[in-house]
Amino acid sequence: MAEQIQKKLQGELEKYQQLQKDLSRSVTARQKLEAQLTENNIVKEELELLDATNTIFKLMGPVLVKQEMEEAKTTVGKRLDYITGEMWQALRAADAGAGATLGAAARDAGAAAAGAAAGAGEGLNILGYP
Template identity: 55%
Template sequence: MAAAIKELQAMERHLQELGEKFQEKQKDLQKSARAREHLETQRQENVMVKEELDLLAEEANVFKMVGPVLVKQDLGEARMTVDKRLEYINKEIARYEKLLADGQGETTKVRDNIQKVQGKYKQLQMALMQQQQPR
């Protein structure tokens, strides 16, 4: 009976550790989701800038904010900069989507493990209770 009690205590500690790990994974997922949302906002802003630049005539003046100063920039250079920025943002979004998918998988594994240990814990509790009942 003492061995079963020790096993229950060990399972309780293990469940506590798994719970902490699950919460950590959830926090990581939330952080990645926020970063991905931020990138999506940046992408939308850059798509709008690209659309506006595409509407301009080749001889149009384009200015870029550098600190507190507007600096004249070549239209072709501005378009190229926005295209490269969009390419980078799209790669980062894809990276975060993979992180999110992987994180979801890891979180699911931890949750499944918690459920499995909880099941064993309940079985052991029931067995202990049955042993303690007078016959």
């Protein structure tokens, strides 16, 4: 009986550790997207300060290529839309995945804890304390 409870708790611990890894990856991805969003917002603001007499260059590999003002503004706008969409998609996926997984993990952990509490009356020691 104690072995079953210990195996169950070990399984729940592994699920929890996997959730922590997933959360860490999600946070890193979100930080990267936020940095890209900030950078592109700055570029957009800088483009708005320019007039038709200014020359815009785009870095393509090791080469600077001349670019039209409207093309640059359109490109930055599309990039902002894309990054914002990616952020919302990641947020929705994290909310859906974390909610379902955390809910199941909490339910399972609660059941395991209830079983452990019931077993404690029978003299079982699942925590390793004397």
